[in-house]
Amino acid sequence: RRTVYLLATEELMLSLRRIVSTIALVTLSLSYSTASAQDEDDDEVIEESVDGDDDDQATDEGSSDNQPPPKEQPPENKPRPDAAESAGIDVDALRQEYLKLRDRLFRSRARSAAVATALYSxxxxxxxxxxxxxxxxxxxxxxxxxxxxxxxxxxxxxxxxxxxxxxxxxxxxxxxxxxxxxxxxxxxxxxxxxxxxxxxxxxxxxxxxxxxxxxxxxxxxxxxxxxxxxxxxxxxxxxxxxxxxxxxxxxxxxxxx
Incomplete structure (x- = not known):
């Protein structure tokens, strides 16, 4: 019985490691996606700023009307797909499975300890x-x-x-x-x-x-x-x-x- 409990405990630990690794990969992917999105937004702001400077210069040189330059429009916040959603991964489901496996692992360890206490007398x-x-x-x-x-x-x-x-x-x-x-x-x-x-x-x-x-x-x-x-x-x-x-x-x- 103790061997069975130990094997079950090892299987639970392997499952926990796989889930933790998956969550870590998803988290890393989310971080990378957020950083990439921020870089793209910065690039858009820089490009629009450069375009605005060029328009101002052209207006000063070629326009005879003292018209004020057009107001800059803020960059549109385009919704970006979540990395986990695009990968088809349900992070909440993974967390729930992790918690269930962790509880089973604790119970298995308790049973193993009880068997060991009775066995090693x-x-x-x-x-x-x-x-x-x-x-x-x-x-x-x-x-x-x-x-x-x-x-x-x-x-x-x-x-x-x-x-x-x-x-x-x-x-x-x-x-x-x-x-x-x-x-x-x-x-x-x-x-x-x-x-x-x-x-x-x-x-x-x-x-x-x-x-x-x-x-x-x-x-x-x-x-x-x-x-x-x-x-x-x-x-x-x-x-x-x-x-x-x-x-x-x-x-x-x-x-x-």
Whole structure:
């Protein structure tokens, strides 16, 4: 049902864009028509002014009668066809259709939000800490949930604090979590590690799903290599998962630091 609502919403948005584009083109055409009409009126006034000057000069030179020159007649305001009418476009009808589609779009979004609220009933919290920050600098840490990036940090936050990295809602059922960590040895920056682990979790309807991951490297290669040209990498990612009763906090999605 949510997919149907999303597709309907996309179709409404496309219709709105087409109507707005048409109204914009009509408005531009009207502006251009008005400007052209003004230019033509100015040209007519200039031509009549020139003709009047020529008549005055001819009267002064060839006429023996001291007759006053004829009065200038104001230019006739000829009715000009409206650009929208000449193009066969009913602007009022377009505006009415736009308003109707906009109302339908708002209602569709409201229905989609209601379906999403009912569907995504499991709150998920993901924590990620790094226990070897004394020996390694974190270049980048990312968390993906079902392939979507929900956390991306390049400032080493996972080694400096234990704040939640992501809080949001998911549908009950099976979900895939992927954690990737890139680190560089502080004693010797030639030694770099990049680890990525994926695991499946099960979301329970109406309950909070709490995931706590802790990564570390118990090896000694960066600081031992200069002395003995030997050492080890001991990369670990330990994960604890728990489904708990719903907390009373609000349901807003949060991304950690």
């Amino acid at each position: 499991t709150r998920i919290t993901i924590g990620l800490d790094y226990g070897s920050g004394r020996y390694y600098d974190i270049n980048r840490a990312t968390i993906r949930l079902d392939g979507a990036n929900v956390y991306d940090n390049t400032e080493g936050a996972i080694a400096s604090n234990k704040a939640p990295r992501f809080e949001g809602f998911v549908a009950p059922g099976r979900h895939m979590v992927t954690i990737r960590i890139e680190a560089t040895g502080k004693d010797d920056d030639r030694f770099v590690t990049s680890t990525e682990s994926s695991f499946v979790v099960q979301a329970v309807a109406g309950k909070d799903l709490r995931i706590r991951a802790k990564a570390k490297d118990d090896g000694n290669l960066p600081f031992r290599w200069k002395k003995k040209q030997s050492g080890t990498y001991k990369l670990h990612l330990d994960v604890s998962i728990k489904a708990a009763k719903r907390s009373k906090s609000d349901g807003r999605i949060k991304r950690g630091s």
